[in-house]
Amino acid sequence: MTSVAVTGMGVVSPNGLGTQDFWSATRGGKSGIGRVTRFDPARYPAQLAGEVPGFRAEEHLPSRLLPQTDHMTRLALTAADWALADAGVRPAELPEFDMGVVTASSAGGFEFGQGELRKLWSQGSQYVSAYQSFAWFYAVNSGQISIRNGLKGPSGVLVSDQAGGLDALAQARRQIRKGTPLVVSGGVDGAICPWGWVAQLAGGRISTSNEPARAYLPFDAEARGHVPGEGGAILVLEDAETARRRGARTYGELSGYAATFDPRPGSDRAPGLRRTVELALEDAGLAPGDVDVVFADAAGLPDLDRTEAEAIGAVFGPHGVPVTAPKTMTGRLYAGAGPLDVAAALLSMNDGLIPPTVNVVPSPDYELDLVLAQPRPATLRTALVLARGQGGFNSAVVLESSGR
């Protein structure tokens, strides 16, 4: 089967704009969680978020794109530009139908949609932007990246909450295996606006703590929900052979993937996460002992943390593999989370360093070897990344360093 390599990445994270800033912050345990600034959160029960710092869209994008894009689409377009440049790919020089775009989204352009719906109800339909016709769609990032870069190959969007970012990468791999040599993939997400905020609050998983260092504590006895964040990563995936032929630098290969769906609430059947891990390893042709590090989903709610700890324990044994959750520095980024963790895992493998999980005092009940406070030096050839979406989605990808 065709091997699929990651040859470029563009990162927009609450703890760093651009891959370099993100990685130096993540290695150093620097958090990007703080009080919401994109709107006044004073009247809401949750007031913390992970917001991407220092992003001024007009410095990165032409004015033509600004009236028609949500904030998260602007971040995605910028990340895609960076990913293509990082891969050394100039789309204009390649056959346009040989390049696709597959991204993930959890909510579409919520902030844009909020603004236009407000105009609809307060001023009337003639005040609603014509661009509302697509700017709030789930598929908008795929579409805009495709148009801006002239990528006309197989494209689409995956919508499965936080699992979606990994599902998109898997769909990109499928398209490459079906013959499209290059797919721009990943996810950049975010709905830090009042409409998005109340929707998240209604979901019941948001931490209402106002202390940035105490609000999101996965695998801690004091876990109380998560902090929402914005951002993510866009990756360039290529047929590894094509990439090698053109002399591309590769970060690593996407060698395994699986997705499962949980049984209905109250069922006596087991949750799907353990099976997801086993199937992803099987897909990669690897045994549990081959895995050097796990990037956890890290829901930050006791039930979900327990399910994840039990799945990891069942496959790898108690304290059987180093586990980390750098998303403790960013909050949960929904469709952006999986691709950002994949970027972090690839950078970890290249640096021989597992980034830390911050602020957490792990509950001993979980029997996890959590990498805490300081980054841990390690030889990393294989990484497992987990992501779960609200509603029962479980996804896992296996990454391997290219220099096997």
Added chain:
Amino acid sequence: MSTTRTFALDDLRRILLEGAGAEEGVDLDGDILDTYFDELGYESLALLETGGRIEREYGITLDDSALTDAVTPRQLIAVVNEHITAAAEVAA
């Protein structure tokens, strides 16, 4: 009777910029009166947004064909002014 407002190239430039921005490499301040909108980087959706903003600002209603038939700034300016004059006559 108040003087009727007219719609000029500078008004169109301003509304295009507000509603749809400017394409990289296109100089809206240049001589664009007879340049096709698609060459200026504006597709049908950009013109729909532009038309909506003109309607709101000038209190007129452009029929669907007005926007699709006007393929250059000169043509759009002409059709908008016709509507403004017609609306003023009705009001008078």
